[in-house]
Amino acid sequence: MNYIESKFTIEPQTPFQEILIAELAEIGFESFDETEEGLLAYIKEPDFDERQLKTLSLLNNDLVKISFTYKLIKDENWNAVWESNYDSVIIDERCYIRAPFHPSRPEVEFELLIEPQMSFGTAHHETTANMISLLLEENVKGKSFLDMGCGTGVLAILAHKKGATPICAIDNDEWAYRNTIDNVKKNNSNQITVYQGDATLLKGKKFDIIFANINKNILLTDMETYFKSLNDSGMLFMSGFYENDLSDIKIKAEQLGLNYTNHIVKNEWVAVKFAKTIA
Structure with a gap:
């Protein structure tokens, strides 16, 4: 073609x-x-x-x-x-993300094989890179993990390599859903459960850690659902918005009972971490 x-x-x-x-x-x-x-x-x-x-x-x-x-x-x-036109990416000298045609680098702590096809989430964009940086610093071993708006599945796959379990990945786009399934297989991360859908799939599900890399409007709309899906002392990470939108995200989060922890910025794009307040 x-x-x-x-x-x-x-x-x-x-x-x-x-x-x-x-x-x-x-x-x-x-x-x-x-x-x-x-x-x-x-x-x-x-x-x-x-x-x-x-x-x-x-x-x-x-x-x-x-x-x-x-x-x-x-x-x-x-x-x-x-x-x-598609380069490999290394984040914080700890996570190497490559396509099948790039050489392996076994000396790097985490190596992820990601074939993006038409999906978002290759770490070339600042939002994904920021989320990977935060995930690299988080202790997820033995904790339940949700990758919401998973795109290529890169965050879920990294969480698996860091010992999170069980892991759920969700995207409403059929191409992203299929792409995540393919990448899960490529990385021998078959313990990850992948769904096609939106936040309505979270009813009755609970997680210790939720990563949502989507956009400001969807985050504001679905944040209450994420909050209800967090276990006590759970952590919510969000990205997909600009630094000047952070105040709106903070206000909504604090209204729900989420405590701001920290955030990082790259080229005006933000990734932020909140902790759930124990009632």
Whole structure:
């Protein structure tokens, strides 16, 4: 199958890069690679429609300047192009995340084999990288763990390698659900239970630790459900929002009885930790 590579220049990139990815996904673009100038996006040649692309709302938004070019990538070159644009990642010198075509690094404490396909959560983005940093510092051995909005399953897999048990991973996207199942198998983490769905699946379930890497609106909507699903003294970690949104997250969390512990920031993206107050 031939693909079309579209190269976007975005100014300013924050927050419009993420918005553009969402709009492109809605019209059939399958994979994305963030660049210093903006974005590379890929779509099957038969699905590409330049006229539809030009009607995207973000391309007609006065708050951002976006230009693009595109070219055909023939089928025999597709894997080579994809691999050349997908780098391995190492977080805090402790967690090495690679695709099957990257070399192994057994000297690193944790090595994760992640094939992202169309799913979010490869540690290239700041939100996932921040959550991995917090997870690396957390003692999860023997504790029940939920990866909410699991994407590739990278957080659940790391939790398994750190000794968490049992582990549940949930995503409402079918592609992410299937991608997580594949990555669980690749990492011999078959103890992880994977579900397709949303926070309604949490009814009757309890966890010691919950990681939710989604977005601000869903976090605010579902935080009460997360709170009810936490065991006493449980920990809730959240990411997927900007530093200027942290106050809204804190207010909602404290209203529920969650105590702020700490947060980290990378390029304005935040990951935050809360502890459940024992009544």
